[in-house]
Amino acid sequence: MKILSAEQIREADQYTIKYEPIVSSELMERAASKCSEWLRKKYDIHYSYQIFCGVGNNGGDGLAIARQLFQKGFDVKVYQVAFSSKKSPDFILNEKRIQDMDIPYKIIKRPSEFPPIKQQKNIVIDTLFGSGLNRPARGLAADMISYLNQESRHTISIDLPSGLFPEDNSENDMDFVIKARHTLTFELPKLALLFPENGPFVGQWHLLPIGLHPRFISEAETNYHFLTLEEIKPLLQKRKKYTHKGSFGHVKIVAGSRGKMGAAILATKAALRSGAGLVTAHIPGCGLESMQTSTPEAMVEENSGTNILQESSVETTGYSLGIGPGIGKDHSTKNFLRALLKNCKSPAVLDADALNIIAEDESCQKLIPALSILTPHPKEFQRIAGEYKGDLEKLQKQKDLARKLNCIVVLKGAHTSICMPDGRIYFNSTGNPGMATGGSGDVLTGLIAGLLAQGYSPENTALIAVFLHGMAGDYAAAEESVESLIASDLIHQFGKVFRNLIDS
Numbered sequence: 001m002k003i004l005s006a007e008q009i010r011e012a013d014q015y016t017i018k019y020e021p022i023v024s025s026e027l028m029e030r031a032a033s034k035c036s037e038w039l040r041k042k043y044d045i046h047y048s049y050q051i052f053c054g055v056g057n058n059g060g061d062g063l064a065i066a067r068q069l070f071q072k073g074f075d076v077k078v079y080q081v082a083f084s085s086k087k088s089p090d091f092i093l094n095e096k097r098i099q100d101m102d103i104p105y106k107i108i109k110r111p112s113e114f115p116p117i118k119q120q121k122n123i124v125i126d127t128l129f130g131s132g133l134n135r136p137a138r139g140l141a142a143d144m145i146s147y148l149n150q151e152s153r154h155t156i157s158i159d160l161p162s163g164l165f166p167e168d169n170s171e172n173d174m175d176f177v178i179k180a181r182h183t184l185t186f187e188l189p190k191l192a193l194l195f196p197e198n199g200p201f202v203g204q205w206h207l208l209p210i211g212l213h214p215r216f217i218s219e220a221e222t223n224y225h226f227l228t229l230e231e232i233k234p235l236l237q238k239r240k241k242y243t244h245k246g247s248f249g250h251v252k253i254v255a256g257s258r259g260k261m262g263a264a265i266l267a268t269k270a271a272l273r274s275g276a277g278l279v280t281a282h283i284p285g286c287g288l289e290s291m292q293t294s295t296p297e298a299m300v301e302e303n304s305g306t307n308i309l310q311e312s313s314v315e316t317t318g319y320s321l322g323i324g325p326g327i328g329k330d331h332s333t334k335n336f337l338r339a340l341l342k343n344c345k346s347p348a349v350l351d352a353d354a355l356n357i358i359a360e361d362e363s364c365q366k367l368i369p370a371l372s373i374l375t376p377h378p379k380e381f382q383r384i385a386g387e388y389k390g391d392l393e394k395l396q397k398q399k400d401l402a403r404k405l406n407c408i409v410v411l412k413g414a415h416t417s418i419c420m421p422d423g424r425i426y427f428n429s430t431g432n433p434g435m436a437t438g439g440s441g442d443v444l445t446g447l448i449a450g451l452l453a454q455g456y457s458p459e460n461t462a463l464i465a466v467f468l469h470g471m472a473g474d475y476a477a478a479e480e481s482v483e484s485l486i487a488s489d490l491i492h493q494f495g496k497v498f499r500n501l502i503d504s
């Protein structure tokens with residue numbers, strides 16, 4: 001699914017109005033009815049609504065939602081926050097409609113007119129600003145936003161939390177942005193909704209399709225994508241009948257050190273469960289017994305080091321390598337990694353301490369095979385890419401790194417972002433906070449290496465693996481809980497994930 005800029009979304013609205021064709025007030029009515037339906041499904045008739053409207057089309061949405069809920073018998077109060085006299089035509093039309101219906105409607109001109117916010121079974125609907133925000137909120141609008149953030153326990157923002165810019169908030173004043181519990185956004189995700197730093201404002205966000213013209217969307221150009229089932233399904237290969245284990249590649253997991261053998265075991269198990277034909281674990285001697293007992297399906301190749309990986313010859317040809325979980329940063333391990341990368345000619349997966357070592361040694365970065373997949377979490381990423389001020393700058397640094405190394409950079413977090421060397425970025429839609437647990441990254445490394453071994457291109461591998469990993473997390477959380485989720489649970493879910501994705 002594409003992520004478009006505010007400018008493109010405005011164009012999409014205009015294109016839809018012209019070519020569907022539909023009058024703009026009807027498009028607003030459609031958008032509002034998607035919101036009021038969502039609200040009615042979630043909150044019963046005992047809930048009341050206080051709807052705060054700006055004077056643009058976002059405010060127009062608020063007025064239309066108010067009317068629709070009122071018609072269904074809800075207790076609705078509407079407030080126009082008169083921060084400007086320039087009302088949009090569709091706002092004026094909807095204002096007339098609610099005035100004709102005697103819906104409680106007040107115009108707020110100064111903070112002393114802010115109404116008390118009802119606390120029990122009450123929803124505040126925020127429609128002050130949407131994608132038309134063109135400068136940080138000030139004056140009455142800013143005061144209203146602060147007041148609602150202080151007084152309302154349950155705010156739902158329409159299209160965007162008011163005060164939040166759809167893309168770049170680096171110059172914004174975040175004291176004057178609505179803190180919503182839910183954001184109902186139209187048709188396509190906006191970039192700002194995907195940034196972790198905006199989580200406190202956006203809350204949970206939901207996409208409501210409003211029928212923007214599909215031709216405009218399919219022709220629109222963008223580097224940003226939201227990764228959904230629709231994109232992933234066609235990428236998956238079904239196994240053919242006359243295949244054998246040699247048809248599904250050979251993974252080599254290069255991982256572990258004394259006390260961190262769990263990381264190696266998790267990555268190895270994940271590679272096995274990903275469908276790879278054969279998996280070899282290259283580990284320090286101390287891990288031999290634990291690996292062979294816990295994971296009898298894997299072969300073990302002992303490194304010359306007992307407690308850590310140190311220089312020894314490792315065959316890399318014919319393997320998909322997953323390098324880094326639990327290896328530590330000992331001087332001999334650094335030398336080992338350098339020699340390994342020098343030797344390796346096909347794309348590999350680099351994670352954890354492999355990334356930390358590379359961060360400290362620029363010359364080592366040049367040895368990374370083209371189209372390798374790097375999977376840093378934010379701290380590891382910062383070590384390689386340097387400091388950044390906010391999530392937009394972080395994204396730029398991610399693009400720079402992917403281009404510089406000619407690699408795929410998978411930056412882990414809520415909505416993990418996958419950046420291709422040509423600058424395309426995919427934000428993942430699956431996963432949950434339960435996955436922020438030790439070992440979950442090791443599982444991803446094994447899964448990526450396992451898919452890479454099976455002949456998927458590095459780009460498709462990264463997309464599929466991140467999506468599947470998140471889906472396994474969602475299944476695990478649904479079966480148990482977000483709180484209790486541990487990394488092995490993810491591996492246990494791979495079977496169900498593949499069954500649902502490939503056979504359905």
Ligand SMILES: NC(=O)C1=CN([C@@H]2O[C@H](COP(=O)(O)OP(=O)(O)OC[C@H]3O[C@@H](n4cnc5c(N)ncnc54)[C@H](O)[C@@H]3O)[C@@H](O)[C@H]2O)[C@@H](O)CC1
Pocket residue numbers: 013014024027028029031054055056057058059061083084088128129130131132133134135136137138141158159160186
């Ligand atoms: N155009 C369409 O056909 C549709 C638009 N929709 C809604 O329309 C919204 C966009 O509407 P608008 O473009 O009218 O803009 P908004 O309603 O987001 O913004 C309100 C107006 O306030 C002014 N403004 C911007 N920043 C300000 C600030 N800091 N202080 C004071 N005034 C400021 C702008 O001139 C803008 O016209 C979307 O977010 C969505 O909610 C939906 O109804 C779907 C259809």
Ligand SMILES: [K+]
Pocket residue numbers: 058126127128129130157158159160161162
């Ligand atoms: K809003």
